[in-house]
Amino acid sequence: xxxxxxxxxxxxxxxxxxxxxxxxxxxxxxxxxxxxxxxxxxxxxxxxxxxxxxxxxxxxxxxxxxxxxxxxxxxxxxxxxxxxxxxxxxxxxxxxxxxxxxxxxxxxxxxxxxxxxxxxxxxxxxxxxxxxxxxxxxxxxxxxxxxxxxxx
Amino acid sequence: xxxxxxxxxxxxxxxxxxxxxxxxxxxxxxxxxxxxxxxxxxxxxxxxxxxxxxxxxxxxxxxxxxxxxxxxxxxxxxxxxxxxxxxxxxxxxxxxxxxxxxxxxxxxxxxxxxxxxxxxxxxxxxxxxxxxxxxxxxxxxxxxxxxxxxxxxxxxxxxxxxxxxxxxxxxxxxxxxxxxxxxxxxxxxxxxxxxxxxxxxxxxxxxxxxxxxxxxxxxxxxxxxxxxxxxxxxxxxxxxxxxxxxxxxxxxxxxxxxxxxxxxxxxxxxxxxxxxxxxxxxxxxxxxxxxxxxxxxxxxxxxxxxxxxxxxxxxxxxxxxxxxxxxxxxxxxxxxxxxxxxxxxxxxxxxxxxxxxxxxxxxxxxxxxxxxxxxxxxxxxxxxxxxxxxxxxxxxxxxxxxxxxxxxxxxxxxxxxxxxxxxxxxxxxxxxxxxxxxxxxxxxxxxxxxxxxxxxxxxxxxxxxxxxxxxxxxxxxxxxxxxxxxxxxxxxxxxxx
Numbered sequence: 001x002x003x004x005x006x007x008x009x010x011x012x013x014x015x016x017x018x019x020x021x022x023x024x025x026x027x028x029x030x031x032x033x034x035x036x037x038x039x040x041x042x043x044x045x046x047x048x049x050x051x052x053x054x055x056x057x058x059x060x061x062x063x064x065x066x067x068x069x070x071x072x073x074x075x076x077x078x079x080x081x082x083x084x085x086x087x088x089x090x091x092x093x094x095x096x097x098x099x100x101x102x103x104x105x106x107x108x109x110x111x112x113x114x115x116x117x118x119x120x121x122x123x124x125x126x127x128x129x130x131x132x133x134x135x136x137x138x139x140x141x142x143x144x145x146x147x148x149x150x151x152x
Numbered sequence: 153x154x155x156x157x158x159x160x161x162x163x164x165x166x167x168x169x170x171x172x173x174x175x176x177x178x179x180x181x182x183x184x185x186x187x188x189x190x191x192x193x194x195x196x197x198x199x200x201x202x203x204x205x206x207x208x209x210x211x212x213x214x215x216x217x218x219x220x221x222x223x224x225x226x227x228x229x230x231x232x233x234x235x236x237x238x239x240x241x242x243x244x245x246x247x248x249x250x251x252x253x254x255x256x257x258x259x260x261x262x263x264x265x266x267x268x269x270x271x272x273x274x275x276x277x278x279x280x281x282x283x284x285x286x287x288x289x290x291x292x293x294x295x296x297x298x299x300x301x302x303x304x305x306x307x308x309x310x311x312x313x314x315x316x317x318x319x320x321x322x323x324x325x326x327x328x329x330x331x332x333x334x335x336x337x338x339x340x341x342x343x344x345x346x347x348x349x350x351x352x353x354x355x356x357x358x359x360x361x362x363x364x365x366x367x368x369x370x371x372x373x374x375x376x377x378x379x380x381x382x383x384x385x386x387x388x389x390x391x392x393x394x395x396x397x398x399x400x401x402x403x404x405x406x407x408x409x410x411x412x413x414x415x416x417x418x419x420x421x422x423x424x425x426x427x428x429x430x431x432x433x434x435x436x437x438x439x440x441x442x443x444x445x446x447x448x449x450x451x452x453x454x455x456x457x458x459x460x461x462x463x464x465x466x467x468x469x470x471x472x473x474x475x476x477x478x479x480x481x482x483x484x485x486x487x488x489x490x491x492x493x494x495x496x497x498x499x500x501x502x503x504x505x506x507x508x509x510x511x512x513x514x515x516x517x518x519x520x521x522x523x524x525x526x527x528x529x530x531x532x533x534x535x536x537x538x539x540x541x542x543x544x545x546x547x548x549x550x551x552x553x554x555x556x557x558x559x560x561x562x563x564x565x566x567x568x569x570x571x572x573x574x575x576x577x578x579x580x581x582x583x584x585x586x587x588x589x590x591x592x593x594x595x596x597x598x599x600x601x602x603x604x605x606x607x608x609x610x611x612x613x614x615x616x617x618x619x620x621x622x623x624x625x626x627x628x629x630x631x632x633x634x635x636x637x638x639x640x641x642x643x644x645x646x647x648x649x
Contacts, residue, residue, distance in 0.1 A: 034612030037337035114542030141206040
């Protein structure tokens with residue numbers, strides 16, 4: 001039944017709109033307000049549901065170009081996932097390690113992982129950029145970035 | 153303040169030492185990011201926003217505007233040299249620019265692109281100076297119903313921002329609007345869709361969306377294409393010199409298409425990409441030798457280049473005078489204004505003339521800088537493109553992180569950024585266009601407020617939108633501009649069948 005990818009997406013979107021609609025109908029309303037906080041969300045929820053039905057029955061088919069765009073070679077999927085993991089760790093340690101340390105580690109390791117071989121250049125760039133940016137933000141713009149375990 | 157006084161104030165801002173410095177930084181960064189295939193003006197502007205925190209808002213916006221038109225200017229370099237357009241507005245420039253480069257005339261092609269862009273940029277700034285104040289003086293009397301209708305017109309752009317499937321563009325916009333409803337409702341104080349989390353009470357910051365859907369998602373594509381070629385040494389570029397006959401040949405298309413590009417830039421949804429294609433097609437239709445197009449024609453390169461730059465200034469007309477963005481990029485520009493505590497619109501011309509006129513005047517200076525950057529210096533700037541992609545990827549992620557963290561000081565927002573990056577990647581994979589999402593996200597919140605304000609004024613009577621002539625005309629225009637592209641698509645499909 002679900003022959004093409006658009007139909008599968010349409011189902012996901014319909015579920016999403018149903019979920020959004022349920023939440024919209026739970027929003028509190030007050031008397032004497034012509035258009036309350038729930039009106040626009042309800043409209044949007046029904047609109048998305050209608051559009052997902054439209055997408056389900058639409059005759060738009062995937063072009064070859066789109067199919068090619070969606071096809072990601074296995075090695076790229078792995079690279080993407082590893083970089084996402086790096087990013088995830090970067091976020092997790094962003095405040096505890098501090099901006100400088102976390103960023104140096106992230107920039108160096110992900111640049112290395114993605115295939116850059118000149119390690120000395122990589123090390124210089126991944127130390128200089130975070131240090132300079134940290135100084136600009138914290139000392140010039142007075143915007144606090146997490147110091148973490150470093151004393152400054 | 154009269155227009156002449158305003159222009160004088162603008163030039164005072166633009167020609168101050170600070171003004172010149174920030175224009176130069178803006179256009180340089182814009183040229184550079186615009187050149188990089190994959191990273192477009194939306195990412196360029198969003199990445200630059202954190203740098204403006206704490207800066208004088210006028211200077212910050214002068215710089216951001218420079219990033220925007222600089223990106224369109226610089227996008228042509230990679231179109232010509234790599235056949236990999238830096239931004240979508242320069243796709244048409246590759247049609248004739250790349251064949252020229254292959255014939256060993258890359259320098260000539262870059263010179264034509266730079267001069268045509270300069271012509272387009274300069275003519276359109278003059279037009280912007282004339283039209284923006286005119287429109288602002290009309291819009292000053294607009295009430296909530298007219299504003300709602302205006303935003304509807306801005307939102308009608310989504311039909312033309314679709315890349316093939318209108319329904320997907322609409323879905324993208326509706327989801328963008330839904331995301332805008334998260335957080336406390338400013339009218340009643342009701343918390344909506346925050347799932348009990350205090351982090352979501354203020355809603356999701358637009359920078360999280362802009363950087364996630366664009367910068368992070370584009371980085372994902374860079375990761376997948378990181379082994380592709382980059383520009384080699386400057387030796388390959390060749391002479392930049394143009395002959396008299398070259399100038400003669402490009403003057404017609406560059407002049408004509410500057411006007412057309414400007415008009416298309418003003419219209420919601422049209423923007424640089426559509427303007428460049430329409431200009432290319434028009435020149436091809438009226439050319440004596442249309443067969444030359446696609447094989448390295450000077451006219452075929454000059455037309456889209458003048459047009460895309462003119463459209464960029466055109467897009468500033470509704471943004472500055474009405475405060476309404478008509479495209480994804482101008483929506484992010486509007487976000488930049490709001491981050492800096494400024495509300496563009498008709499009042500800005502009288503309340504903050506130095507910002508209004510400063511931005512416009514700075515564009516003259518910016519265009520001159522761009523010409524210098526893109527003519528004699530282009531061989532050296534092109535070397536910057538040899539930055540290894542792995543490093544570029546890591547640095548873009550880092551810049552996006554600083555941007556989001558410095559606005560919210562919240563690690564939660566960084567996770568959200570990652571989530572929107574994944575969403576942006578999925579949207580690209582399944583051909584859902586991202587510009588309607590960001591446009592609806594930014595316009596959605598404003599639209600909901602003006603709709604509800606109008607309804608409060610009228611006591612719940614919807615006829616308020618049709619009583620006022622301005623809002624009636626605007627609503628009719630939005631309906632037309634929404635339906636027209638759909639009818640056109642159906643017609644082409646019928647013809648194909």
